Amino acid sequence: MARAIALPKAEPRRPRETGDLALRWSGRVSLTTRILAVNVFALAMLAGAFFYLDSYRTRLIDQRLDQAAHDAQAVAIALAASPEAGDRAILADHSSLTGARIRIYAPDGRLVQDSWRLSPPTYRLRDPREEPWRRHVARFLDRAAERIVGAPLIERFAEPAVDRAQAWPEITALAAGGGARVDRADHELCERCGPATTRVRYAPDRTPMISAATPVSGGWLLLTSNARDITRIVRAERLRLGFVLLGAGLMSVLLSLFLARTIVRPLRRLASAAIRVRLGRAREVVVPRLPDRGDEIGALARAISDMSQALRQRIDATDAFAADVTHELKNPLASLRSAVDALERVQDDAPRRQLLAIIQDDVRRLDRLITDIAEASRLDAELSRARFEPIDLGPVIETMLAARERRGANPRGVQLAFARPRKGIALVMGEENRLVRVLDNLIDNAVSFSPDQGLVEVVATRIGDEVIVRVEDEGPGVPAELRDDIFRRFHSVRPAGERFGEHSGLGLAIAKAIVDGHLGRIEVETRDERPAGAAFVIRLPAATPDGGPESAPA
Template sequence: MPDWRRGLGFGSLRARIFAVNIFAVIVLALMLLYIDSVRSRLLDERTTELARQAVTIAGFAADVPAPARAASIERRHFGRGTRLRLYGPDGALVADNWRGPAAQRFVLDDPAQDSWRRRSAKFIDRALEDVGSFKRVPPYVEAAPDRAGQWAEIAAAQAAQLAAARQASVATALRRAGDGNFILTAAAPLAGGAGTIHLTDSAADLTQILRAERLTSFWLLLGITGLTLLLSFYLARTIVRPLRMLAIAAHRVRLGRSREVVVPRLPERRDEIGALARALSDMSIALRLRIDATEAFAADVAHELKNPLASMRSAVDTLENVEAPALRARLLAVIRDDVARLDRLITGISEASRLDAELSRSRFEPVDVGALCAGLAAAYRTTGLESGVRIEYLPPVAGAARVLGDPARLAQVLRNLIDNAISFSPRPGMVIVSAETAPGRVFLKVEDQGPGVPPENRGDVFKRFYSQRPQSEDFGRHSGLGLSIAGSIVEAHGGSIRVDDGAVGGAVFTVELPAA
C-alpha cells in the first residue's frame, strides 16, 4: 500500500507539529489551574480560620458583662493586624480594637502611589482571575458612619442564628481592597441578641504567596517555551533539509537529467516527508522507464520502417533497368506489398502511440464481458466462415462476468486476440472464445488450433513488432503490434495476459481481470 494511503500514526508531521505546539498550551493551562487552585485553597483556609475566630470571640464576649465587654474587645489584638469590631443590637459600633494609637493595623496602600511594578503585578492578578475560574468580588468600602448595616455578612449571620434556634452561627464575605489585595470578613452574633462580632482581615500575605507561586510557574513556562522553540527549530530543520534535497532533485529532473538523478527515498522517514520522497522517487523511476520505452519504441519503429523502405528502394532502382513486362510486374507487386506493409505499420504505430494517452483519459464503467464476448463472436462468425475458421463462444457457467473498464478497449483486446487466433488456425479450423468467473476475478480465453507458441517464445509474443509466422505466409502481412496493444490495455485495467498450450493443441490466450 502506498505511504500516502497508509496511516502514519504519531510519526506523521501533523502529529509532531500538533504535539510541539499543544505542549506549551497544556502547560499554560495547567499553570493557570494550579494558581487558581492554590488561590482558592489559601482563601478557603484563611476564611475558615477567620470564621472560627469570630465564633470563639463571640462566645467569650457573650460571657463578659455588658459594661466590660467593649473594653475587652478593644484590648484584643492579632498578629496580622486583624480588625475586631462589636456592633450593638441596634447596629451601632460599640467597640473597635483599632482605636488607640498603639493598635496593630493592616495597611491599605494608595493605588495612586503604586510603582509600575506593583501596577503590572495587579494587572496580571486581574488577568489571571479573568482567565481562571475565580469569580469577581465586590470592592471593600468602609462607610461612614460605621454601622452593622453596611456588612451583608452580619445580616446573613443574624438570619442564620434565628433559623438555627439561636445556636452559634457565622457568615463570611470576600472583598477586594483598592490596593488589589483581598479583604476577608466574618460575622458571628452574640448569644441572646446582645450584638455581633465582626472580624476584618487582609490577605496581603496570601497575595505575596500567590505571586511567588506565579513567578515560579512563569520561569517554568519560560523554560518550556524555550524547549518548545528548540523543538520547533529542530522540527523545521528536519522538514526543510529533505524538502530542499527533493526540490534540487526535481529541478535536475526538470532540466532533462532524469537518467543521472537519484531522488532520495528517505526510508528512515515514516512521515509525510518520507512518503513524498518515495513518491517522487517512484515518479522519477517511472519517468526514466517511460523515456527508455519511448527511445526503444522509436528505435523499433525506425527499424521496422527501414525494412519495407529498403525493399521499395531496391525494387524502384531495379525497375529502371528492367524491360521485361513480367519482371516489371513482379517488381510493382513488391512495391505495392511494401506500401501496404508501411500502411499497416504506420496505422499500428499511430494506435500504439496514442494508447497510453487515451487510456489515461478513459472512464471505467461496469462491463459485462460475457455479453461482449458473445457479441464479438457473433460478429466474427461471418468473417471466420469466409476464411474457413468457425468461431464458438462458451458463456460463464454461473453468474455474469462483470469488470470495471473501458468497453471499447476491452473489445479491442478481444478483436486482436481473435484476429491472431484466426491467422494461426488451420483451414478448416475453430476458435473458441470463453468467459469464466472466480471469486474476485474474471477470465477471458481465446483458444485456437494452430501450431501453438513454444515455451521459450511466450514472453516475447507481447513485445512490439514481434512476429513468428509460418514460412508459407507472406512476409509483412502483420504489423506485430496487435498482441502488444492487447497487453498494454489489459495492464491498464489492472489485469494480466498470458499464453499457454491448448487442451488439444494450439494456443490459448488468457486475460485475467479483477471482477467488478
C-alpha cells in the same frame, strides 16, 4: 549547477477542490505553524488558570472582610457586656489572638484605646525599598497578573498623620449611615450586633490590609489587620502554575518540533522530489521510500516512489518505442526510395512493373505499420477511458469466426473449430471491440503458422474465477526462450515462406496490452499431448450478469 528548487507557497485552488479536502484561511499557513498554533492554543487555555487565581484571591479577601466584620462586632459586644475595667484586657487578648490592631474612638473622634499600646504590635508595614529584589519581582508579577485579568484598582493604605476617627473612610461611611449588619447564626448575641463597614487596601508592599469599623459605646471601633498570608498563598499557587505552564510550554514546543520533523520534513522532501520529476528530471531523482514508517506518510512516500518508477519506466518505454518506430519506418522508406530512384532510370516495361510492385508493397507496408503504431501508441489512454460492460465471449467468438469464413480469411484450407460454451459461462467485463481485436490477432497468427489443411481450435471455458480462452494451432510451436520476447513490440517470428513485411510485429504486443488493460494475462504454451503446435492462453476475471466480479462477496 541548477539552483535549489523552492517549494511554491500556494497555488490557485481548482474548482473541484472542495469538500473535506478544501481549506480556507488555514490553507495559507504552513503545516509547522499550524502544529505550533494548535499546541499553543491548548497552552493558552491552560494559562486561563490565571483568571481562576484572581477569583481565588478575591474569595479569600471577601472571606477575610466578613471575618473582620464579625470580629469587630464580637469585640464590640464583648466590650458592651464587660465592666469598663476589663476593656483593656479584652483588647489585648483579642489583638494577640487574631493578629489585628483594635482601636476605639470617642464620639468626638479622639483615639481613646489602642491594642498596640496594651500589647506588642501584631504586624509591621514593610518598606519595599528595604526588601530584596525577589520581592520586587513578585510585586511586578502581581501587577502584571492583575492587569491581564482586569482586576479593579485597590487604593493604598497609609496610617493617618493625625489618628482620629474622621481620618478613616470606614468610620466616615458608618457615621453617614452606611454599613451592613453581619449576622452569625452561632452567636447568641447576634441580635445585638451593630452595622459594620469593611474595606480592603494595599499596604506599601502590596499585601492586603483588611479593616472593619462598627459602633461601640457611643463611639467607634476600628479593626485593622495585614493579610500577608493571602499574598503568600496566591503567589505560591502562581509559582506552581508558572512551573506547570513552563513545563507545558517546553513540551509543546518540543512536540511541535518533533511533529514538524516527522511530518513536515518528509513531506517537503517528497514535494521537492515530485517537483523535480515534474521538471523532467525523473532519471536523476531518488524519491525516499521511508521503509521504516508504517503510517500514512510512509505509504505516501512509497506510492510516490512507485509512481516515479512507473513514470521512469513509461519514459524508457516511450523512448524505446520511438527508437523502434524510427527503425521500422526506415526499412520500407529506404526500399521505397531505392525503387523510386531506380524507376527514373529504368525504361523497360518489365523492370518498371517490378519496381512499381515493390513500391506498392512498401506503401501497403507503411500504411499497415503506421496504423498499428497509431493503435499501439493510443491504446493505454483509450483503455483508461473505456467503460467496461458484461460480455459473453461465447457468442462473440462464434460471430467473429463466422465473419472470417464469409470473407475467406482462412487460406491454404486451414479449418477453424470452436465449441461454443453454454450461455453465460464465458462472461467477462470488458470492451467488445478490443477483445475481438485480441482474438482476431491470435487467430491470424495461428492460421499463418498452421500447415496446409491444418486445424486451429478455439476453446472458451471457465475455471474457478477465471474465463480461459485457448487458441491452438498445429504449427511448429514457440521455443521456450522466445515465449516472452514474442509479446514485445516489433519482435516478429514469421513462418517459413512468408514474405518479409507482411506483418508489423505489433499484433501480439497490442493483444497483450489489451489483455493487461482488462486485468488479465496472456501466455503461450506447448499444446498438450501434441507433438507440435502452440497454444495461446488468455485468462480474464469472470464476471456476473450485473457487472460485478464473480468472486465478490454477496
